[in-house]
Amino acid sequence: MALLNLGSKNPIAKRCESDSLTKERLKYNPLYLSLDRQEATRVWLQGEEKVMLTSNEYLGLGEHPKVIEGGKKAMDEWGSGTTGARSANGSRYFHERLEEKIADFLGKEACHVSVAGYVSCITSVAAFAQRGDVVLADKNNHSSLVSGMKLSDARVERFSHNNVADLEDILSYEKSKTPKLLVFDGIYSMEGHIAPVRELVEVAKNHDCFAVMDDAHGFGVMGEGGRGTAHHFGVTDELDIICGSFSKALSSTGGFVVGSRAAIEYLRTHSKQTIFSAAISPAAAGCAEAALEVLQTEPEHLEKLWENTKRLKGIYESIGLDTWGSDTPAIPVVIGDRMRAYFFWKTLLENGVFSILSTTPAVPPGKDLIRTAASARHTEEDFEIIEKAFRIAAKKHL
Ligand SMILES: Cc1ncc(COP(=O)(O)O)c(C=O)c1O
Numbered sequence: 063m064a065l066l067n068l069g070s071k072n073p074i075a076k077r078c079e080s081d082s083l084t085k086e087r088l089k090y091n092p093l094y095l096s097l098d099r100q101e102a103t104r105v106w107l108q109g110e111e112k113v114m115l116t117s118n119e120y121l122g123l124g125e126h127p128k129v130i131e132g133g134k135k136a137m138d139e140w141g142s143g144t145t146g147a148r149s150a151n152g153s154r155y156f157h158e159r160l161e162e163k164i165a166d167f168l169g170k171e172a173c174h175v176s177v178a179g180y181v182s183c184i185t186s187v188a189a190f191a192q193r194g195d196v197v198l199a200d201k202n203n204h205s206s207l208v209s210g211m212k213l214s215d216a217r218v219e220r221f222s223h224n225n226v227a228d229l230e231d232i233l234s235y236e237k238s239k240t241p242k243l244l245v246f247d248g249i250y251s252m253e254g255h256i257a258p259v260r261e262l263v264e265v266a267k268n269h270d271c272f273a274v275m276d277d278a279h280g281f282g283v284m285g286e287g288g289r290g291t292a293h294h295f296g297v298t299d300e301l302d303i304i305c306g307s308f309s310k311a312l313s314s315t316g317g318f319v320v321g322s323r324a325a326i327e328y329l330r331t332h333s334k335q336t337i338f339s340a341a342i343s344p345a346a347a348g349c350a351e352a353a354l355e356v357l358q359t360e361p362e363h364l365e366k367l368w369e370n371t372k373r374l375k376g377i378y379e380s381i382g383l384d385t386w387g388s389d390t391p392a393i394p395v396v397i398g399d400r401m402r403a404y405f406f407w408k409t410l411l412e413n414g415v416f417s418i419l420s421t422t423p424a425v426p427p428g429k430d431l432i433r434t435a436a437s438a439r440h441t442e443e444d445f446e447i448i449e450k451a452f453r454i455a456a457k458k459h460l
């Protein structure tokens with residue numbers, strides 16, 4: 063698909079017609095691929111069957127009968143939408159029930175749910191930081207946290223990825239009375255890295271920082287029973303805010319913020335994204351609630367996820383691929399060079415594996431990569447297809 067040059071005169075329409083990044087995307091077409099159908103770990107792209115190797119649905123609960131039933135039941139009771147914002151006419155009993163369950167599961171006092179993880183993470187920063195404050199942010203933070211910082215009017219200081227010494231160095235120049243927020247991801251979605259959460263919260267405590275952690279990829283995956291990265295490190299109480307998503311382990315859509323009752327009620331008073339955006343739909347909330355129940359009653363999905371993570375990493379290691387030190391089911395294969403990464407990705411697709419090509423600025427320069435993720439539902443047959451495709455791609459392009 064080529065961009066049409068319509069000869070527009072106004073500068074912004076002209077910018078859209080001539081944007082080089084958009085032209086490049088449309089020429090190579092690695093993104094926005096539209097699937098015809100899906101079944102477990104298999105998807106069909108223009109009639110061709112592929113193994114899905116980059117789903118965020120780590121536990122593979124999207125077709126679980128109890129999850130489907132949860133969504134259907136919620137729609138039967140409440141209809142399709144929520145008719146307004148939580149602050150106005152959109153609050154429903156099922157929202158509060160889901161919030162109580164999430165807060166209880168994660169060991170926090172209160173929770174607020176929203177339409178997307180992205181919204182929950184934006185608001186976890188934007189609602190609390192204000193002009194005059196300083197935000198200490200990991201350089202590889204997810205885009206949602208970065209957007210939250212931009213909206214907040216606070217000054218932002220970035221420390222090197224997962225580098226606690228660098229954070230301490232930056233803090234040594236800050237006045238003790240300046241209000242501070244420490245903002246980081248529990249699990250980095252592209253890198254698969256786990257944050258050194260214990261050390262980070264220790265620094266936060268020593269400098270009176272309000273600590274915010276995005277655990278979109280740790281929730282349902284890390285910690286005992288999937289209670290997340292804070293639970294994994296035993297530091298739930300030391301974090302002021304944990305935010306995350308229902309679109310990963312819980313196979314729905316939507317997001318959450320948990321914290322003290324005071325912090326959540328403050329967010330409900332001050333967060334523009336909360337006050338002026340419609341509440342999460344009955345179907346999405348119903349599926350998330352049912353998936354949370356499955357997570358707590360059927361531990362086999364989480365066990366299988368970690369077994370499959372080991373199997374997938376083993377394949378990459380046997381081929382000698384660079385997985386950037388990932389310790390989680392989100393496993394990148396770093397190629398380094400943009401065009402080589404593109405051709406690697408294309409070869410995988412031609413050989414029956416659906417992955418994501420991730421290039422700068424989504425990843426640091428020189429780290430262009432293929433983003434892959436293990437799922438609890440991957441089978442031995444899937445792994446055989448995956449291994450064959452990666453061996454072919456590595457032989458051709460590395
Ligand atoms: C680390 C992280 N935070 C937040 C989000 C946003 O979540 P959602 O897709 O539910 O909006 C994502 C999405 O991929 C993510 O990877």
